[in-house]
Amino acid sequence: MSTRDITVTVNGAAHRHAVEPRLLLSDFLRGTLGLTGTHVGCEHGVCGACTVLLDGDSMRACLMFAVQADGCRVETVESLGRIDQLNPLQQSFHEHHALQCGFCTPGMLMTATDLLKKYPLATDDEIREGLSGNLCRCTGYAHIVAAIRAVKDQP
Ligand code: FES
Numbered sequence: 001m002s003t004r005d006i007t008v009t010v011n012g013a014a015h016r017h018a019v020e021p022r023l024l025l026s027d028f029l030r031g032t033l034g035l036t037g038t039h040v041g042c043e044h045g046v047c048g049a050c051t052v053l054l055d056g057d058s059m060r061a062c063l064m065f066a067v068q069a070d071g072c073r074v075e076t077v078e079s080l081g082r083i084d085q086l087n088p089l090q091q092s093f094h095e096h097h098a099l100q101c102g103f104c105t106p107g108m109l110m111t112a113t114d115l116l117k118k119y120p121l122a123t124d125d126e127i128r129e130g131l132s133g134n135l136c137r138c139t140g141y142a143h144i145v146a147a148i149r150a151v152k153d154q155p
């Protein structure tokens with residue numbers, strides 16, 4: 001199988017790899033780079049678990065090939081904070097009980113990061129609409145919305 005050299009800046013570090021053209025970005029992040037914080041659920045663009053930021057915009061990593069990210073900047077959930085140093089959004093998820101099994105959480109956090117950066121989120125309905133592409137089978141969403149609201153309303 002022929003490969004193609006790509007260079008992708010992931011969480012601030014440049015990575016150059018030879019990849020097969022059919023390798024998904026999600027598999028590149030998880031398998032090649034070992035960044036398993038990006039979860040893979042449906043692999044069909046439905047669940048949002050694989051959401052990352054591509055050049056600052058939220059994107060489903062399972063719907064892109066790694067070669068399409070050549071020359072791009074990718075941020076994964078690992079860019080947000082560490083277990084001993086959560087960023088404000090992660091801390092808010094923790095405080096508002098916004099996760100149970102945690103499978104959807106990386107995608108929720110990356111989508112919310114994008115939403116908080118770009119939109120006024122004046123109402124909870126706006127937050128819910130922004131999260132409509134991310135599925136959670138545990139929480140009922142209310143605590144996730146509350147966690148994002150709390151960050152938005154921080155002085
Ligand atoms: S794994 Fe990508 S949207 Fe579900």
Ligand code: FES
Binds near residue numbers: 099101103104
């Ligand atoms: S916390 Fe389990 S799927 Fe969302």
